[in-house]
Amino acid sequence: MNFPENLRYTKTHEWIAVQGAKAKVGVTEYAQKEISDVVFVELPKAGQAVQQAKMAAVVESVKAAFDIYAPVSGKITDANKALEANPGLINQSPYADGWIFELEISNPAEVNTLMTAAQYHEAVQQAPKH
């Protein structure tokens, strides 16, 4: 499975791509496989404040709804509207076209609390197998 080196990861399977004061957020390849076919996404609104490890969006498969947590605290600056018409982008392209929202980071120190690709890879390998 692919976990790009330039991203940071949460134990709840979000990724964050930091670009200066802003960052894009999505779910990992592992998460999209676990969720399976994504059929609905509820996006946050621009201007909305989010807190680290608190719910910021919802991704639903046929069977269930999954809360998406903000990897770091901040203010939403954009959301991927393409997901409303085509939620399957999360499955097809979890790290690019399937990004979920963008935020302005309020506390850059929080980024350092997140896992590196190597750490996340290890965490995923230890996850219980079905």
Added chain:
Amino acid sequence: MALTTEPTKLPLHEEHLRKGARMGDFGGWLVPLFYTSIMEEHTAVRTQAGIFDISHMGEFIVEGPGALAYLEKNLPRRITPMKFSQAIYMPLVNDRGGMVDDIIVYRMQEQKFLIIVNAGNIEKDFAWFKARVTQGVTLTNLSDEMGLLALQGPLSQTILLECFGAFYKDLRRFHYKDFEGGVIARTGYTGEDGYEIMVPKAKLKQVWDVLFRVGAKHGLLPIGFGARDTLRLEAAMPLYGHELTDEITPLEADLEWAIDLTKDEFPGSAILKKQKQTGIQKKRAGFEMTERGIPRQGFEIQKNGKATGAVTSGSFIPTTGKNIGMAYVTASEAKTGNAIDVMVRGKPVKAVIVPLPFYKRR
């Protein structure tokens, strides 16, 4: 004290893993949730054919010189007119008029019946039947000995006949024929044509293999419990624990067709007859979301800002792309075309009552 128990494995557990199944818990059973994707599997059953391993379900045998009288006294439909090749569906009704389970009764001989019950209710149902046993009735729980596969979809007859021969050609809906120490019945839980094949566990893998060997060229796929749920929801078939509970009556569940209020007394019959006269307060209804949002079990239903019911099942439907659900709503609000709100994560999302079923095969 919290005792955690390992979910029970299906007899074909290894076969499911070999076919790439994602396994998950379903009422204490470790079952395939999907193999490739719910979307693909749902579509396969609507357009070609699929196999479901439903060996978790329970099977009881009721036999002996008192068997017929015993079932006639305790079940809500007439058993005496049943032919020896026939199967009928009905709820099992408790003394309060609520539903213990929904079951299928097969008449095997004059005084011998097979009853198929939901997996999660095996112990409860067995206790219910046992508590009512009278002289000349032997009740046996075969659940651990039998395996059950469902072959469903428009091509299921083609596949079945190619596998097991023309002997099964004239098998009609809700009828069965003997098969390898078990039965093949023309029944199912998907809204499509199809069969349920019950055989002793030891023969299950052989049947599974034959079906796949022959079915491959017809597009036959293994189907997980994810698609089983979307298929039955689209066909508006109630599921125990969702649309059916010990507190809901068959009249509220729109299952009056599956009970007979003109027959002699059965558990709950007096209450049901009274409810038939006075009318029901709440009713099972279908709805379709008209705004973006997927309804899920437990979501409140509102009309003009006031609670009027709750969702019992809801899902995105792969073949139509619609978000649909079933709910219990105040009877007066259950009219087709009525605009309602479903409370999705605390926010009202618009929906409209539609007739059931959502899907009917051509």
